[in-house]
Amino acid sequence: MCQLLGMNCNVPTDIVFSFTGFATRGGRTDNHNDGWGIAFFEGAGVRHFVDYQAATASPLAELIKQCPIKSKNVISHIRKATQGRVALENCHPFVREMWGRYWVFAHNGDLKEFRPELDGRFRPVGTTDSELAFCYLLQQLRKRFGDAMPALPALTVALRELCAEIASHGVFNIMLSDGSALFAHCSNHLHYLVRQYPFPVAELSDEDVIVDFSLVTTPKDRVAIIVTAPLTTNETWIAFEPGEMKVFIDGQPVEPAEYA
């Protein structure tokens, strides 16, 4: 199984603290050695880094820790291969363009007998069930809404239905973002927290690192961190319910009614 990390904020924020703990699981505190990846939205653009080396052995992961990239939406993944060999094209997150935006997707889980019919508009390049699910998901959104991106409430309803459908084939913990919102669906393992004023001193559980967020934030900053397993020992992480999908905007979970 793999692990997921996501961040959604109201101002561009660096993910170095959380990524440092998370990347440690890619070979040291856990055995997710079969590649890793991270995607940062920056305006409409995306910085996308993937590697089939363990995150703990990757010069690129070191660079990301040393040169903070500020972003409002980040999705990261460390891989323990189940379907699809260890190769660059099988590393998450995956990126596709739809409706003139980039969509970034990562998956933790394993889908059985999942063979959806693809119409060719979005096709997997690699051989994972995850990329196949991503292509199917985009295709179905495109079929339902046509050429124009729908408003967020309609999109959220559609995504909930599609996630439930795909999750009937197995474990489907996912993160998806178009740079304006971060969608997270939980089959079994997903947690989140919102950091905001007054900011805590946080201690990583995987590395001997402490950060006093009050020193690096303003009182208006708000950051949601979503992750497979809690990253810190002294904060309260909220577990998703099985089957739950949450939408994060501006650093907090929102309900469609709130932004309708």
Add this chain to the structure above:
Amino acid sequence: MCQLLGMNCNVPTDIVFSFTGFATRGGRTDNHNDGWGIAFFEGAGVRHFVDYQAATASPLAELIKQCPIKSKNVISHIRKATQGRVALENCHPFVREMWGRYWVFAHNGDLKEFRPELDGRFRPVGTTDSELAFCYLLQQLRKRFGDAMPALPALTVALRELCAEIASHGVFNIMLSDGSALFAHCSNHLHYLVRQYPFPVAELSDEDVIVDFSLVTTPKDRVAIIVTAPLTTNETWIAFEPGEMKVFIDGQPVEPAEYA
């Protein structure tokens, strides 16, 4: 105007030597300060790096020089903005998936009154004429060949026609690759050379760097370098003819008849 650099090889090769000279033009020996990017195919996967900083000021460009990535097809670009503001989403190369493969594209030039009709399958995320041309090009290939990728001779003929059509709107020097071949179209400035046994000692024109390729190659290696302006002072670069499109496979230009 921007500059382009491409590499096509018969064995995975690092591009550090050529990229070192090329990146110097992104802010030091030339004024292409408005971003840069590079994409490396690795199997079916792509490593894609873009930055809106000048290449000479980018930590990512430093990492690429220090950690050689071996690839059979590489496309790089340094940007001097003409259309589209300085932003991540406007940095080349651009990447899209078609026919279950990634396609990488970069453009040097400026298109006037180029407003093709897009059917929505491929849409620009940024605001450059270049990304628009890329989307149009993929759309037209998809229209002509449907769901199945054609053989290379048919694809080459179609690309020649499409490049000529787009080039009627202005300067359209481009590089395009799907990881198996590198297509290069020249409107006005494009040069190439093939390095093979016996390998030369090459001197960069933009940096005080010399490499004896015979020390880092085997007699079977063959590498084509394609670039806006020659990178070395002591090798013979061949200028493309205006309107010419060449296809590079396994480190050399080929004619469709050769691989039909």
